[in-house]
Amino acid sequence: MSPSENKLIVHSIESFGTHDGPGIRLVVFLQGCNLQCKYCQNADTIALKGGTPTEIDSLVKRAINMKTYFGDDGGVTVSGGEPMLQSKVLIPFFEALKAEGIHTNIDTNGLIRTPEAKHLISDLSDLLMFDVKSTTEEGFKSITGAKGLDRLLENIQLREQSQKPYWLRYVLVPGYTDSEESLRWLIDTFSANKYLQKFEILPYHKLGTYKWESLGMDYQFKDVQENTPEQIDRAFEMLKPHFKDMIVK
Amino acid sequence: MDLENTFKKGRWCEAIEVKDFVSLNITPYSGDHTFLEGPTARTSKLWDVCKVALKEERENNGLRDVDVNIVSGMTAFEAGFIDKDNEVIVGLQTDKLLKRAMKPYGGYNVVKKALSEHGLKPNPIVDESFSKYTKTHNDGVFDAYTDEIRKFRSLGFLTGLPDNYARGRIIGDYRRVALYGINRLIDGKKEDLQKITGPMSDATIRLREEVSEQLRALSDMIEMGNIYGLDLSRPAQNASEAVQWTYMAYLAAVKEQDGAAMSLGSVSSFLDVFIEKDLQDGKITETDAQEYIDQFVMKLRMVRHLRMEAYDQIFAGDPTWVTESIGGLLIDGRSKVTKTSFRFLNTLYNLGPSPEPNITILWSKNLPKGFKDYCAKVSIETSSIQYENDDLMRTSSNCDDYGIACCVSMQELGKHIQFFGARTNLAKTLLLAVNSGRCENTGTEMVDGIPFIEEEYLDYDKVIANFKIAMKEVARVYNDAMNIIHFMHDKYYYEKAQMALIDTNPKINIAYGIAGLSIVADSLSAIKHAKVKPIRDENGLTVDFQIEGDFPKYGNDDDRVDHIARDVVEHFNMELEKLPVYKNATPTMSVLTITSNVVYGKKTGATPDGRAKGVAFAPGANPMHGRDTHGVIASLNSVAKIDYKDSKDGISNTLSVVPKSLGATPEMRIDNLVRTLDGYFGCNAQHLNVNVLDRDTLLHAMEHPEDHPQLTIRVSGYAVNFVRLTREQQQEVLTRSFHETM
Numbered sequence: 005m006s007p008s009e010n011k012l013i014v015h016s017i018e019s020f021g022t023h024d025g026p027g028i029r030l031v032v033f034l035q036g037c038n039l040q041c042k043y044c045q046n047a048d049t050i051a052l053k054g055g056t057p058t059e060i061d062s063l064v065k066r067a068i069n070m071k072t073y074f075g076d077d078g079g080v081t082v083s084g085g086e087p088m089l090q091s092k093v094l095i096p097f098f099e100a101l102k103a104e105g106i107h108t109n110i111d112t113n114g115l116i117r118t119p120e121a122k123h124l125i126s127d128l129s130d131l132l133m134f135d136v137k138s139t140t141e142e143g144f145k146s147i148t149g150a151k152g153l154d155r156l157l158e159n160i161q162l163r164e165q166s167q168k169p170y171w172l173r174y175v176l177v178p179g180y181t182d183s184e185e186s187l188r189w190l191i192d193t194f195s196a197n198k199y200l201q202k203f204e205i206l207p208y209h210k211l212g213t214y215k216w217e218s219l220g221m222d223y224q225f226k227d228v229q230e231n232t233p234e235q236i237d238r239a240f241e242m243l244k245p246h247f248k249d250m251i252v253k
Numbered sequence: 254m255d256l257e258n259t260f261k262k263g264r265w266c267e268a269i270e271v272k273d274f275v276s277l278n279i280t281p282y283s284g285d286h287t288f289l290e291g292p293t294a295r296t297s298k299l300w301d302v303c304k305v306a307l308k309e310e311r312e313n314n315g316l317r318d319v320d321v322n323i324v325s326g327m328t329a330f331e332a333g334f335i336d337k338d339n340e341v342i343v344g345l346q347t348d349k350l351l352k353r354a355m356k357p358y359g360g361y362n363v364v365k366k367a368l369s370e371h372g373l374k375p376n377p378i379v380d381e382s383f384s385k386y387t388k389t390h391n392d393g394v395f396d397a398y399t400d401e402i403r404k405f406r407s408l409g410f411l412t413g414l415p416d417n418y419a420r421g422r423i424i425g426d427y428r429r430v431a432l433y434g435i436n437r438l439i440d441g442k443k444e445d446l447q448k449i450t451g452p453m454s455d456a457t458i459r460l461r462e463e464v465s466e467q468l469r470a471l472s473d474m475i476e477m478g479n480i481y482g483l484d485l486s487r488p489a490q491n492a493s494e495a496v497q498w499t500y501m502a503y504l505a506a507v508k509e510q511d512g513a514a515m516s517l518g519s520v521s522s523f524l525d526v527f528i529e530k531d532l533q534d535g536k537i538t539e540t541d542a543q544e545y546i547d548q549f550v551m552k553l554r555m556v557r558h559l560r561m562e563a564y565d566q567i568f569a570g571d572p573t574w575v576t577e578s579i580g581g582l583l584i585d586g587r588s589k590v591t592k593t594s595f596r597f598l599n600t601l602y603n604l605g606p607s608p609e610p611n612i613t614i615l616w617s618k619n620l621p622k623g624f625k626d627y628c629a630k631v632s633i634e635t636s637s638i639q640y641e642n643d644d645l646m647r648t649s650s651n652c653d654d655y656g657i658a659c660c661v662s663m664q665e666l667g668k669h670i671q672f673f674g675a676r677t678n679l680a681k682t683l684l685l686a687v688n689s690g691r692c693e694n695t696g697t698e699m700v701d702g703i704p705f706i707e708e709e710y711l712d713y714d715k716v717i718a719n720f721k722i723a724m725k726e727v728a729r730v731y732n733d734a735m736n737i738i739h740f741m742h743d744k745y746y747y748e749k750a751q752m753a754l755i756d757t758n759p760k761i762n763i764a765y766g767i768a769g770l771s772i773v774a775d776s777l778s779a780i781k782h783a784k785v786k787p788i789r790d791e792n793g794l795t796v797d798f799q800i801e802g803d804f805p806k807y808g809n810d811d812d813r814v815d816h817i818a819r820d821v822v823e824h825f826n827m828e829l830e831k832l833p834v835y836k837n838a839t840p841t842m843s844v845l846t847i848t849s850n851v852v853y854g855k856k857t858g859a860t861p862d863g864r865a866k867g868v869a870f871a872p873g874a875n876p877m878h879g880r881d882t883h884g885v886i887a888s889l890n891s892v893a894k895i896d897y898k899d900s901k902d903g904i905s906n907t908l909s910v911v912p913k914s915l916g917a918t919p920e921m922r923i924d925n926l927v928r929t930l931d932g933y934f935g936c937n938a939q940h941l942n943v944n945v946l947d948r949d950t951l952l953h954a955m956e957h958p959e960d961h962p963q964l965t966i967r968v969s970g971y972a973v974n975f976v977r978l979t980r981e982q983q984q985e986v987l988t989r990s991f992h993e994t995m
Binding site: 016017018019020021022023027028030066069070072073074075078251253 | 810882883884885886887888890910914915916917918921924925928929931932933935936992
């Protein structure tokens with residue numbers, strides 16, 4: 005293998021991931037994203053430059069060292085950035101993890117449709133967490149800077165057809181994604197999906213703002229207020245009856 | 254009640270074998286915590302009195318009251334009560350709550366100093382006696398110390414040695430008083446004494462004298478019981494007596510001695526046998542059972558010793574280490590978790606969080622789920638408990654009846670004692686290696702045979718070779734000091750009350766220790782993987798180090814540096830193991846600092862890892878603050894690589910996490926903490942303190958201590974009331990890594 009084929013460009017590693025999939029997880033944050041979400045909490049992972057080329061063997065070793073902590077449901081999550089940008093290297097990485105019996109998960113915006121990405125979606129990854137940015141193409145563009153809802157839906161459909169579990173994550177941005185219409189669309193689009201295992205509502209918060217400022221970038225959602233408890237409750241109550249495992253994080 | 258006909262018979266009926274009694278009669282409990290009861294009105298009333306007294310103590314510079322006329326002993330004081338009518342378990346160290354007593358046999362100057370710091374003096378008769386006629390442990394040690402030991406001690410290579418305070422760490426088997434009554438114990442010791450005959454070697458003479466002292470202590474213990482109207486000469490007859498008798502035995506020890514750490518042992522599941530019997534017979538209710546334990550624990554929280562201010566540097570926050578070990582498995586695989594294990598933890602709710610007793614969970618992957626979950630819940634909500642690896646300790650010593658002496662040290666109950674040896678400063682020892690054997694601060698020649706390093710950049714192999722010479726020499730001086738200290742402690746401040754509750758001639762291990770491990774590991778890693786240039790003063794002593802390039806840091810699950818830490822521990826332990834020890838004790842070592850990491854840092858110059866002169870070390874075996882950048886598990890895994898076989902006295906690690914990082918919901922947090930403990934101990938790690946706290950809570954407590962009287966935080970093998978730490982110590986706690994998930 006050439007160096008680029010066995011190295012992932014890593015932004016950082018969190019060995020005690022408790023918010024990115026089931027159980028305790030090794031979370032590998034990869035550098036580089038195809039979107040520029042205006043509220044991105046990890047703005048320093050967006051740039052396609054930077055990051056540390058890291059041998060997948062050393063990441064596999066890290067995961068093996070964590071086996072005693074994984075229990076029945078922990079494992080490895082790749083997040084980002086957008087991990088599917090490095091799907092070519094993710095394949096041997098996940099194959100090695102699979103050989104060690106380690107559970108794999110990808111935290112993705114679901115827009116990438118390369119053959120390698122499709123292989124990860126339809127077959128290789130034990131779990132996928134799709135981030136649903138918006139319920140309309142226009143909304144999608146206003147948040148991420150690009151359209152892409154159609155590709156996301158195709159990928160979710162691919163996963164559903166492959167009969168493997170996945171989660172959806174939905175950031176509840178006041179004034180952008182929390183209208184009754186949007187929530188209704190989520191119910192209509194996903195509530196009948198058999199392999200949708202869990203639906204996570206992520207309240208909007210501004211914790212990542214400082215990263216934008218430290219990167220000398222303008223945080224465009226400055227004026228968007230964080231959710232009130234009532235706004236969160238309203239969305240939760242509306243969605244909950246339609247999804248079997250739903251939580252607010 | 255005739256215990257032999259009440260409980261299942263066995264070897265315990267013929268010999269003093271509490272372990273056999275527990276094993277035959279224990280009722281393991283595998284359910285959850287929902288059976289637990291809150292405090293009774295009596296308990297709450299008593300605790301209210303204690304809270305007022307604790308407030309007075311804090312407001313009076315940590316000393317509520319002290320008796321300057323009476324030298325403490327089992328029978329020295331009249332009976333003392335908190336509020337007699339509401340007490341179901343009685344007994345105080347002196348005649349008043351939170352009134353301290355003089356125990357001058359460890360060192361009279363220390364007692365005088367402690368009193369003078371509060372504007373007090375000992376009674377003239379006491380003063381004359383200890384100034385003119387009575388020699389103490391401290392006097393004896395300094396009569397024998399060599400110039401070399403004094404030099405290592407005063408310059409900070411050896412710090413916190415128990416040469417001017419009592420060594421502690423010995424755990425009496427306090428259960429024996431409840432199970433056998435003191436008359437039976439006296440008979441046993443008399444038989445032992447008769448069998449110790451000539452030829453009269455030093456060891457035999459000493460042992461005869463010791464057993465005679467123990468017999469005197471047992472008589473005093475009966476007398477102490479009489480002061481409270483309790484007949485300790487006979488076994489306990491029911492659950493409340495079992496708790497009371499056990500407490501009286503412990504009380505005898507803390508009236509007699511003021512050892513740094515005086516652990517309780519492992520009494521909960523022993524007491525459960527009596528409690529379960531009374532519950533079965535319908536004599537008591539769950540409320541009664543909880544009341545006994547609450548009031549017992551309340552008494553343990555009120556234990557105090559008279560300390561001088563300097564003591565606070567090495568043991569901050571006035572700890573007593575009433576360490577109670579709970580849980581674990583029996584060798585046959587049954588769980589030792591009983592309902593009384595839960596009842597002990599429940600005191601942290603009924604009376605609120607507290608550093609004492611130092612509740613220690615003996616963790617096994619096979620503990621019942623209900624108990625694991627409850628422990629995690631208690632940790633998350635109180636930060637008051639610590640965990641030790643029962644699977645590791647039980648199997649490596651083939652022993653299932655042990656307590657933890659002080660913070661992390663395993664001790665078989667009633668069969669085994671240890672000689673406490675504080676610790677040596679390994680970071681300073683490393684600096685000897687780059688300063689041709691001289692103290693980096695003073696230039697004092699400490700160790701011969703270390704060549705001067707001429708090169709501009711430090712060479713790893715040369716530094717290692719020098720470091721090995723330094724370790725060997727420091728080990729030699731350390732061993733000399735230990736042998737003197739324990740010889741003198743036995744001679745002048747023998748623990749007769751505790752030793753009376755331990756088999757005659759027990760196994761002994763000597764407990765050496767090291768501080769500064771993470772500094773040493775990172776320094777050697779920097780020298781090996783980056784370029785390190787020492788900056789020297791006109792005398793050639795290092796004053797700083799310039800590091801070019803990056804290097805792997807301990808605390809990130811990176812073998813390139815973690816194996817350095819592991820190998821250093823192995824090597825220094827190997828050097829210690831070579832040296833002969835007083836009473837033929839077995840050498841063991843710990844990686845534990847208590848709170849001396851701050852004072853050790855002060856005494857240590859700049860180190861090759863980039864740490865500036867005077868900066869505090871990380872506690873215990875912890876990675877250095879802020880250098881563990883890959884999250885909790887990577888940090889834990891680095892520590893887990895230190896091999897327990899090289900550090901059998903314990904490897905202390907303290908984990909601080911913010912609540913949210915454990916998971917999104919209370920249930921997930923419990924699950925994830927249980928998994929973390931299973932995972933860490935599954936890697937053969939030995940010890941973990943768990944703090945689940947927000948930094949903001951601590952900051953608030955610094956400004957408004959009155960709002961947080963019971964805020965408890967685990968430091969290094971024990972817990973403290975955060976508000977009783979000095980400002981400097983509080984700030985040091987705040988600089989530690991508080992893990993937050995990205």
